[in-house]
Amino acid sequence: xxxxxxxxxxxxxxxxxxxxxxxxxxxxxxxxxxxxxxxxxxxxxxxxxxxxxxxxxxxxxxxxxxxxxxxxxxxxxxxxxxxxxxxxxxxxxxxxxxxxxxxxxxxxxxxxxxxxxxxxxxxxxxxxxxxxxxxxxxxxxxxxxxxxxxxxxxxxxxxxxxxxxxxxxxxxxxxxxxxxxxxxxxxxxxxxxxxxxxxxxxxxxxxxxxxxxxxxxxxxxxxxxxx
Amino acid sequence: xxxxxxxxxxxxxxxxxxxxxxxxxxxxxxxxxxxxxxxxxxxxxxxxxxxxxxxxxxxxxxxxxxxxxxxxxxxxxxxxxxxxxxxxxxxxxxxxxxxxxxxxxxxxxxxxxxxxxxxxxxxxxxxxxxxxxxxxxxxxxxxxxxxxxxxxxxxxxxxxxxxxxxxxxxxxxxxxxxxxxxxxxxxxxxxxxxxxxxxxxxxxxxxxxxxxxxxxxxxxxxxxxxxxxxxxxxxxxxxxxxxx
Numbered sequence: 037x038x039x040x041x042x043x044x045x046x047x048x049x050x051x052x053x054x055x056x057x058x059x060x061x062x063x064x065x066x067x068x069x070x071x072x073x074x075x076x077x078x079x080x081x082x083x084x085x086x087x088x089x090x091x092x093x094x095x096x097x098x099x100x101x102x103x104x105x106x107x108x109x110x111x112x113x114x115x116x117x118x119x120x121x122x123x124x125x126x127x128x129x130x131x132x133x134x135x136x137x138x139x140x141x142x143x144x145x146x147x148x149x150x151x152x153x154x155x156x157x158x159x160x161x162x163x164x165x166x167x168x169x170x171x172x173x174x175x176x177x178x179x180x181x182x183x184x185x186x187x188x189x190x191x192x193x194x195x196x197x198x199x200x201x202x203x204x205x206x207x208x209x210x211x212x213x214x215x216x217x218x219x220x221x222x223x224x225x226x227x228x229x230x231x232x233x234x235x236x237x238x239x240x241x242x243x244x245x246x247x248x249x250x251x252x253x254x255x256x257x258x259x260x261x262x263x
Numbered sequence: 264x265x266x267x268x269x270x271x272x273x274x275x276x277x278x279x280x281x282x283x284x285x286x287x288x289x290x291x292x293x294x295x296x297x298x299x300x301x302x303x304x305x306x307x308x309x310x311x312x313x314x315x316x317x318x319x320x321x322x323x324x325x326x327x328x329x330x331x332x333x334x335x336x337x338x339x340x341x342x343x344x345x346x347x348x349x350x351x352x353x354x355x356x357x358x359x360x361x362x363x364x365x366x367x368x369x370x371x372x373x374x375x376x377x378x379x380x381x382x383x384x385x386x387x388x389x390x391x392x393x394x395x396x397x398x399x400x401x402x403x404x405x406x407x408x409x410x411x412x413x414x415x416x417x418x419x420x421x422x423x424x425x426x427x428x429x430x431x432x433x434x435x436x437x438x439x440x441x442x443x444x445x446x447x448x449x450x451x452x453x454x455x456x457x458x459x460x461x462x463x464x465x466x467x468x469x470x471x472x473x474x475x476x477x478x479x480x481x482x483x484x485x486x487x488x489x490x491x492x493x494x495x496x497x498x499x500x501x502x503x504x505x506x507x
Contacts, residue, residue, distance in 0.1 A: 043502045045494055046375075046412050047420035047457040062377075062419060069457060071377060071417040073501050088501055090415020091303065091322060093381075119322040119384045160382045161333065187415065244502060 041077055044070040050083055058084035088244060092118045092186035092216040094155045094164040101176070101214030102166065104149045107141045114153065114166060117186065117216040122153065122166040129168065150176040150220065152212055176212070179222030182233055184240035186217035191243040192236060199239065199249060206256040207232040231256060271445055274431040281441050289425060289437040289485055294406065294496035296413045302389075304414025306496070308406035311439060312396035317406040319414040321386035330385070336378035337385045340369040342403055344392040364400050365390075371404055371424070371453040371463035377417040386416055397440030398426045401451050404463065409493050413500070420455035422462055423490040427452060427482035429470060434477045436485045448474075452482030456490045 044050060048070045050061065057063045060072045061083050070076060074087040094100070094116065102114035102122050114122030127134045129144050145151065152173050158164040168174045184192065192213060193200050204211055209223035209232035219236055223229040235252055242248055273281050280286065290311030299305035302318035325331035342365040346352050357365075368390070378386065388410065390403045401424035408422040428438040430446035438449050448468025454461050461483070470478060 043498060045421070045497045045501075046418035047455065049457060060417065064419070064458060067457075069419065071419060072415060073412055073497055087415060089304070089413065090417075119324065119381060 041075050043074075044076045044085060045073050046071055048076075050076045050085070051078060054081070056082045058082045060085035060087055086190070087187050089185070090187055092116070094118055094120060094122075094158045095215070096155050096158055098155045098215040099173075099213075100153055100155060100166070100216040101181070101212065101218035101220055102151050102153050102216075104145050104147050104151065106147060107145070109136045109141070112141060112145055114151065116153075116164070116166070116214075117183070117218055118164075120158075120163045122155075123163045124151075124153065124166050124168065145175065150181065152176055152214070152220075176220050179210075179212070179220040180229060180233060182219045182221060182236050184217050184219060184236060185243075186215070188240050188243040189213060189215055189217055191248070192219070192239045194249070199252070202249070202253065203232055203235045203256070207235070211236070271441060273442055273445060274433055274435075278433075280430070280435065282439060284437075286433055286435045287481065287484075289488060290439065292489065292492050294409055294492050296409050296496045296500040302410075302414075304410045304412070304416070306406040306409035306413060308402050308409075310398060310402035310405070311437075312394060313392070313399050313402045314394040315399065315403050315406050316391045316393060317403065317410040318389045318391075319386065319407075319410040319416070320389075321414070322381040322384035322416070323387070325383065325385040331383045333382055334379070336381035336383070338369055338373055338376060338378060338388070339385055340365045340372070340388045340390065340407070342368055342390045342392070342400070344395060344399075348392045348395045364403070367463065367465070368400060368404050368407060372407060372411065372422060374460065374462050375408065375418045375420050375422050375455055376411060377419060380417055386411070386414075395440075397443040398438060398451070400424075401426050401453070404453050405489055405493060409496055412497055420457045420460075421490060421493050422453050422455055423486040423493055424451060424453040424463060425482060425485035425489050426450060427478045427485060429468060429474060429478065434474060434481050436481050448478070450478050450482060452479065452486060454483050454486035454490075456487055 049067045052066045068083050070085045072087045074085040076085045100116050102116045105113045105115045112124040116122040153166040153168050156165045156167040207228040209228050212220040221232050293309040295307045299318050304319040306317045308315050404424040426438045427450050429448040430442050450466045453463025
């Protein structure tokens with residue numbers, strides 16, 4: 037019975053006994069209590085809750101989509117759909133011989149630009165440090181931005197990427213998912229783009245539905261016949 | 264507050280109160296989670312004739328910056344009554360009473376909300392009383408707790424609240440406006456049901472130590488009933504009707 041997934045809200049006792057509390061749970065005496073609305077899971081000796089709501093909290097190594105908010109002479113500030121702003125130092129883009137006198141930051145990234153970035157460092161004391169110097173990272177110059185709830189990102193990716201692969205295959209679109217809930221979709225055909233966007237929005241709205249994969253499949257295939 | 268209206272019968276010989284309830288019965292309670300698109304979390308509660316809307320924002324940047332705390336997030340609560348929420352128009356500026364209730368609700372929520380996870384941020388709770396009929400602080404606290412959960416703020420437990428009191432020398436549950444005005448005592452109780460801890464306890468009136476004990480117990484039992492409705496409101500929103 038304990039292995040069963042359960043719907044929980046804050047304060048619900050998930051289980052008692054010698055378990056290790058993981059994400060979104062606290063240990064209160066013997067009881068393991070959920071701290072958020074979500075689905076509880078018990079894996080061997082660990083207990084965790086997959087949350088269904090909430091803002092994005094940066095985690096090291098997360099891929100995020102950010103929007104340039106502003107810059108100083110030494111760094112850019114990124115809106116990463118979180119309660120903290122992303123901090124992108126100029127050295128990351130210009131290299132180690134960056135000089136605040138000689139180099140102008142606005143020549144590389146302008147306010148409003150979208151970037152795919154990785155959280156390089158984050159702790160309680162400072163704003164998250166992001167980097168764009170890696171493969172697949174950097175400015176995004178084409179595609180449409182879709183905003184979904186950050187807590188639904190795992191659902192959009194699916195088990196081992198199954199959901200997103202299905203959407204990409206059916207629509208021929210390229211989808212970049214930021215862990216912060218911002219998704220960039222690009223596609224050569226406008227129909228594919230619309231269809232992919234619709235599928236992503238559907239995942240966002242119906243994330244808790246059990247047979248969502250079938251519904252998405254149905255939606256994509258029905259449209260296939262029409263075109 | 265020593266029987267002002269001598270004519271009103273607050274409790275008749277059959278144990279029926281002025282609005283037809285039994286002594287341990289709450290008013291009709293309806294809670295709905297969500298509803299406001301632009302807030303991160305929201306809730307609406309009807310507690311008898313009280314109608315209250317709560318919106319939660321955050322965690323988000325703190326403005327003004329000097330209010331932020333590097334160790335933990337901060338909780339800010341604004342309890343506000345609409346000018347049309349009471350019989351005679353209430354002036355919309357925050358009154359002494361509203362400032363006090365904001366503080367009391369904030370302190371009743373703080374033990375539950377795990378703000379230490381979001382240093383340098385603020386969580387803002389906006390409570391708008393659309394219609395008031397006694398016991399708004401309890402109803403507001405109940406709704407605020409649902410709205411915080413809806414916003415996904417990590418919480419150790421929900422906070423449920425209801426007032427107990429004393430009319431006609433009898434301890435009753437859920438004091439309404441008439442009982443508050445003419446009754447002998449009014450005791451709002453806020454309670455975390457899973458952790459079994461009281462987060463809000465106020466008392467207006469005079470009780471003997473025995474009555475006090477009983478009054479707290481009646482309040483806590485009432486909170487457990489309210490908690491079930493909070494649970495239902497959240498489960499309805501997130502898991503549909505199949506959720507359990």
